[in-house]
Amino acid sequence: MKKMLKGLGAALCVALPFIAQVPADAATPAATGAADQTLVQRGAYLAQLGDCAACHTAPKGKPFAGGLPMNTPMGRIYVTNITPDARTGIGGYTEADFARALREGVAKDGHNLYPAMPYPSYAKVNDDDVKALYAFFMHGVAPVQQANRESDIKWPLNMRWPLMFWNMAFLEKGAYRDKPGKDVAWNRGAYLVQGLGHCGSCHTPRGVAFQESALDESGSAFLSGALLDGWFASNLTGEHNTGLGRWSDEDLRTFLKTGANRHASAFGAMTSVINNSTQAMSDQDVAAVSTYLKSLPPVGGTGAAAYTYDPQATKVSLDRPANDAGARVYTAYCMHCHGVDGHGFAPMLAPLAGNPNVLAKDASSLINVTLNGTGDLVIDGVPSPFPMPGFAAVLDDQQIADVLSFVRAGWNNGAPAVGAAEVAKLRQSTQAGR
Structure with a gap:
């Protein structure tokens, strides 16, 4: 029972079925009335603030047409079409339908959405912004006829009715209200x-x-x-x-x-x-x-003393890498970008000394990015010239554990070592299906 509840909790977070399909002859509110272009433009900006494209646009796919696959422990799911197409998207949604889906997690046909759609956060969006978002998705997005794909999540984890009780317990309704005493x-x-x-x-x-x-x-x-x-x-x-x-x-x-x-x-x-x-x-x-x-007060962390930079011990190891397995990997694969001093060449190449991600108690991000690299940052249309490459095909689990342990100890970082078993686990979960 405990295992089933844990699996259900994960499904609630990661599954993304969003919008029910609408019959072809359904009413299309998007087609009625002239669009206020100022409102549409404002909605476009708000959609960027909400990062809607990141989930609802597949690589090389049409904007907001869905289809992006996501792997979960229960199976693969596919993000949904939120263009104003009447048959496969949200073209049949009224503004009230749209607001209810956005802020309460309930689709037009009444089924509950999984909270991977972040409606517990969107519940705080005010009425004016909902109106602008609706105008954008109905009048500023090209309709795309692309049917939504069913998830591969099996029964009973794909059931939706328990979400009614989840919402009763955890959904806080009501738009954000300004806090008195704050500017x-x-x-x-x-x-x-x-x-x-x-x-x-x-x-x-x-x-x-x-x-x-x-x-x-x-x-x-x-x-x-x-x-x-x-x-x-x-x-x-x-x-x-x-x-x-x-x-x-x-x-x-x-x-x-x-x-x-x-x-x-x-x-x-x-x-x-x-x-x-x-x-x-x-x-x-x-x-x-x-x-x-x-303004947020300090919370969490590792309880360690405030970080201060100290390169001496690390420099000694790098001067004699034969004596340190992690130093050997670092000098061969990492040093030319991140430096002997650990400062990198910020902001082009990330520093490792004192980097909050390096100091974190949980090393998952460091393991993941070392294995798989990361996508390009694209600023004003220009890709970053030096994205982090992946080393999954070059370094084995022990080598990655050694170099990350070296980095997390280096330059007075003082973070816990990484084990080969941790690397192996993330390698298996992130490389599956590649």
């Missing part, structure tokens, strides 16, 4: 982070029913970092070592706009967020998000 920038940042940005969906730990442990700053676990789909989404609180405590406001704004700064570079799922969402944010909204995140 305009703070409240705007809170609205974006908690709502359209749905940052907590990845960066907040999950509870026993796979619900987010906190939905705003009133909960101590909010944005304290979480493991999701083979990546550890980092701590976004003011924690000094693994969070944003050493980041200035300018550091954070630079990262949101470009995906890299003097502390770290985006990789994994965050690459898509930068490419499709945050780089398009207005300067005012970027500043608001930074204001809010920088």
Whole structure:
């Protein structure tokens, strides 16, 4: 029973069936009335803030037509068509239908959506923004006739009726309301982070029913970092070592706009967020998000002393790599990009000394990116010239464990060592189906 509940919780998080198909002769609200182009343009911007394209556009596919495959422990699922096509998309949705799906997780035909669609966050989106989003998806997106594919998840994990009770327990209805005593920038940042940005969906730990442990700053676990789909989404609180405590406001704004700064570079799922969402944010909204995140008190972390850079012991190992298995791998494969001093060539090539992702207790992201590399950051249409390559075909599990243990200990990072069994587990889960 415990195993079944755990599997059901995972299915609730990762499965993405979203929109029911609509008969060809169904009414098409999108076709009625002239579109307000100002409203459509505003909706387009809001859709970028919500990063809708990242999930609903497949590689080489048409915008928002779905079809992106995602592997889960229960089977493969496929993201859905949210273009205004009347038969296979959401063309038959009224604004009320759209709002209910977005904020309450209930489709037009009444079936419950899985909360991989982040409606617990979108519940905070206000009416004006819902109206603009609806205008965009109905009048600013080209309709694409592309049928949604059923997931491969087997019964009973594909059942939806338990979600009614999940929503009763965990869905907090009601749009965001400004917090008294906070200024305009703070409240705007809170609205974006908690709502359209749905940052907590990845960066907040999950509870026993796979619900987010906190939905705003009133909960101590909010944005304290979480493991999701083979990546550890980092701590976004003011924690000094693994969070944003050493980041200035300018550091954070630079990262949101470009995906890299003097502390770290985006990789994994965050690459898509930068490419499709945050780089398009207005300067005012970027500043608001930074204001809010920088206000969060330190939570989580490893309990270690505040990080201070010390290159001496690492330099000795690199001078004599024959005596250290990790140093041998580092000098052969890593040093030319990340440097003897561990500072890399930020922001082009990520530093390793003091990098919050290196210092994190959970090494999943480091293992994953070493095995599989990461996609290109594409800023203003220009791909990054030095994306991290994958070494799964070059290095074995022990070599990756050795070099990551070396990096996590190096330059006074002081993070725990990595075992070959950890690498083997992630290799198996991330390489399956490739």
